[in-house]
Amino acid sequence: MMGISIWQLAIILLIVVLLFGTKRLRGLGSDVGSAISGFRKAVNEGDSTPAALESDKLKSQQHS
Numbered sequence: 001m002m003g004i005s006i007w008q009l010a011i012i013l014l015i016v017v018l019l020f021g022t023k024r025l026r027g028l029g030s031d032v033g034s035a036i037s038g039f040r041k042a043v044n045e046g047d048s049t050p051a052a053l054e055s056d057k058l059k060s061q062q063h064s
Helices: 006-020 022-045 050-063
Strands: none
Touching: 006 022
16 A cells, blocks of 8 residues: 655645745635634534524513
8 A cells, every 4th residue: 555655745735835835825724714713603603402492482582
């Protein structure tokens, strides 16, 4: 089986940096990080179960 060695990964990384530049890669990393953060926030907000939503409705009706 042929695996990828550390030298092959280093060469690929060097080529990617030469092609795109560090500024563009830094911006891409920032964009990916903010997208992941937004996704996690949306998942946590949408994590409510129907039973929890129903109990929240009942609580709000009782306080009204």
